[in-house]
Amino acid sequence: MPAPQSTVPSAHAPAERAPRREFPPLTPGPRLRAGAASATVWYLRLIAVLNVLAVLSLPFRQEVHEHNTSKLFNQEHPHHHVGAFFTPYLATGGLVSAALAIFLMLVMRRRKRAAWLTNIALAGPLLAVYVIGLITQDRYADHVFNWVSAGLTGLFVAALLIGRREFNAVGDPSNPKLALAVGAGGLLxxxxxxxxxxxxxxxxxxxHLTDEIVYTYLRGISVGIFADRIDHVHAPRWTDITVNALLAxxxxxxxYACFRSPRGKQLLTAADEERLRALLDKHGARDSLGYFAxxxxxxxxxxxxxxAAITYRVVGAVSLASGDPxxxxxxxPGAIDAWLAEARRHAWIPAVMGASEEAGTVYAxxxxxxxxxGDEAIxxxxxxxxxxxxxxxxRQAHNRVKRAGYTVRIRRHEDIPAEEMAHLIDRADHWRDGATERGFSMALGRLGDPGDGxxxxxxxxxxxxxxxxLLSFVPWGEHGLSLDLMRRDRDCENGLMEYMVVELLLRAGDLGVQRVSLNFAMFRSVFERGARLGAGPVLRLWRSVLTFFSRWWQIESLYRANAKYRPVWEPRFLLFAKSSDIPRIGLASARAEGFLTLPGIGERS
Structure with a gap:
């Protein structure tokens, strides 16, 4: 039996050191940094609201003006009221300040580094002026509002410094030059x-003209007291607000030109396309939309x-991906992490159009x-x-068109001679509905390219x-096809598209095709369930709204056209990070699909 060990320390044993006291790190933690960054955003929101209220509220402006002239100064200098008391950072009572606060709030919310630098460059020196004025000028220090203003500005600067690491999104290198050009033209x-x-x-x-010009630009800064000292100029209230709105x-x-996000200069390179084609050769059968990458x-x-890879396009600061990875x-997961990291670095809003349920689960x-x-018809x-x-x-439509003498020829693109392909491309452009090529998530955007044989x-x-x-289908793995292009002569026989689709489905075995993906039916479940017995009032109302808009957009007609072939319906999803981003994502999707064209400042082709 082993002898018990003595608990008494030996004289020759080294003395045990007392436990070292660990002090918390001086750098702020992630939660504190995130809270400070959010505080700066909320401050800018509050200042924007106060500026708008000051513009719209005439009694408030008059009360401030009277307070300045009667309480803060001697009656011997009734006109010396400029700078009577300090206002918090960006609170000037003008639409220009409100616009600046709103824009800074938006880009600060997206953690843009340029916005953080702008706030530091403006608020830091202003805080120094406040402190110097309160220390050296007794007439400023006597009023409590000046202390409140300096305190709020100081808290804002402190929050900026604490949360500085949260603002790491980069901007576009061309933004400063573009902002200067837009500013010069806009001011003139x-x-x-x-x-x-x-x-x-x-x-x-x-x-004089000089007085009117000075009055105009001072009114552009604020509808408050800044321009009241201009002699021989007194415009109505509505003029002041209009001028302020124009400058705003x-x-x-x-x-916008200064803080816009990068547009995504690098598009699909030849090396990227080669790598994507290698991935499609191995895994292209998983997603019917894979070839559109x-x-x-x-x-x-x-x-x-x-x-794995994700393909995307940047539209209006939205990083818009489509289909599955x-x-x-x-x-x-590795590709999704890389894509989300790039979106955060450039302050892009991440969104995915048309993801399958499997991919949607991974994105979630x-x-x-x-x-x-909606649903994809397969x-x-x-x-x-x-x-x-x-x-x-x-069956009746197919037989009617066939009796009218129409015939269908099915070939791979690589089997079509160059002259015939050029003629088909010319016909497709002639039959296109409108001048804009539509499609993004479920369209290839080209026809007759040598790589698409x-x-x-x-x-x-x-x-x-x-x-x-004509109809054009892209490969869906080795044994599938996915609809890409559908064009027809407006004067042709009714039911011609149904005839062509049926011919493909009947003769698909000759091409080794086992499944065909047709059009995408948006909100298909609403039309189907809303027409059933026992559908609720909300669902019936939603179906009525979609039916009304189907007069201009092919919503219900696409569902009816696909349902004729009794397909299997596969749901497709929109993925987004914040619900508040959905309107902006919808706008970007409409632009990408070619349904909406907006003018842009400095847009790259």
């Missing part, structure tokens, strides 16, 4: 219009292992929320038949052997 244009308006509405005689609008353009107006970001599903693990957009060739009562309408072309000709319509 709005200043000229404002001066004309002041000249036309001035109530006092003897004003010009200032908004300057701020090869659009050359997208950029690609790869996982660290290179086994390309490649091995086990590598999807990375903090994105899902909203069902026809299994083995289950398709024209027999039976449910297919009577399709495995695409399938359906060419429909009439009895005189003239082309009247």
């Amino acid at each position: 244009a709005t200043g000229g219009l404002g001066t004309l308006l002041v000249h036309a509405t001035n109530k006092l005689p003897g004003a 609008a010009a200032f908004c353009l300057v701020l 090869l659009r050359r107006d997208k950029a690609a970001v790869f996982s660290p292992s290179g086994k 390309i490649g091995d599903p086990e590598a999807w 693990r990375h903090g994105l929320d899902a909203l069902e957009l 026809v299994d060739i083995a289950d398709f038949t024209l027999e039976g009562r449910p297919m009577r309408v399709v 495995r695409c399938v072309m359906l060419e429909c000709r009439d009895g005189d052997d003239q082309p009247r319509a």
Whole structure:
């Protein structure tokens, strides 16, 4: 039995050191930094509201003016009221200050580094002036409001310093030059219009042009007391507000040009396309929209292992991806992390259009929320038949067009001679509805490219052997096709598209095709469930709204056209980070799909 060990320390044993006291680090923690950054955003929101209220509230402005002239100064100097008391940072009672506060709030919320530097450059020296004034000027220190203003500004500067590491989103290198150009043009244009308006509405005689110009630009800063000392100029209240609004609008353009996010200069390179094609060769059968990742107006970001990728396009500061990630599903998280990191670095809003349920689940693990957009119509060739009562309408349309002498020719793009392909491209451009090429998430955006030889072309000709319509499908793995392009002559036989789709489905086996993805039906479940017996009032109302808008956009008609073939419906989802970003994501999606064209400042082609 071993002897018990003595608990008495030996004389020769080294003495045990007392436990070292650990002090908390001096640098703020992540929660404190995030809280300080959020505080700066809320401060700017409050200042924006106060500025707007000061512009719209005449009694408030008069009360401040009387307070300045009667309480803070001796009656011997009734006009010496400029700088009577301090106001907190960005609180000047003008729309320009409100616009600046709103823009800074928006870009600070997106953690832009340029916005943080701007606030430090403005608020830091202003705080120094406040402190010096309170120390050296007794008439300022006697009023409590000046202490409150300096305190609020000091807290704002402190929050900026504490949360500085939170603001790491980069801007566009061209922003300063563009902002200077826009600012110079905006000041000249709005200043000229404002001066004309002041000249036309001035109530006092003897004003010089210089006085009116100075009055205009001072009113652009504030509708308060800044311009009241200009002799021989007194404009109505509505003129002051109009001038202030004009300068605020010009200032908004300057701020937009200064703080806009990078546009995403690097699009799909030849090396990226080669890597994506290699991933599609291995995993292209997983997603019917996978081949559309090869659009050359997208950029690609790869996982660290290179086994997965996400393609996206930046539209209006929205990083818009489409479909599922390309490649091995086990590598999807790495690609999603890389894509989200790039979006955060550039202050882009991340969004995904048309993701499948499997991909939506993976995106949800990375903090994105899902909203069902609609359903994709997929026809299994083995289950398709024209027999039976449910297919009577399709069968009759097919037989009618066939009796009219129309024929369909199905070929791979690589099997079409160059001259014929050029003629088909010319016909497709001629039949296009509108001047804009539409499509982004479910369209390739090109026709006849040498790299797309495995695409399938359906060419429909009439009895005189003239082309009247065409369909183009992109590969969906080795045994699938996904609809890309659908064009027809407006004067052709009714039901021609149904005839072509049926011909493809009946002859798909000759191409080794086992499944075909047709059009996407947005909000399909609303139309289907809203027409059922027992549908609730909210669902019926939502269906009525969509039916009304279907007069201009093909919402219900696409669902009805796809339902004829009795397909399998696969849901597709919109992924987003914040619900408040959905309107902006919708606008970016409409622009990307070609349904909306907006003018931009300094847009790159």
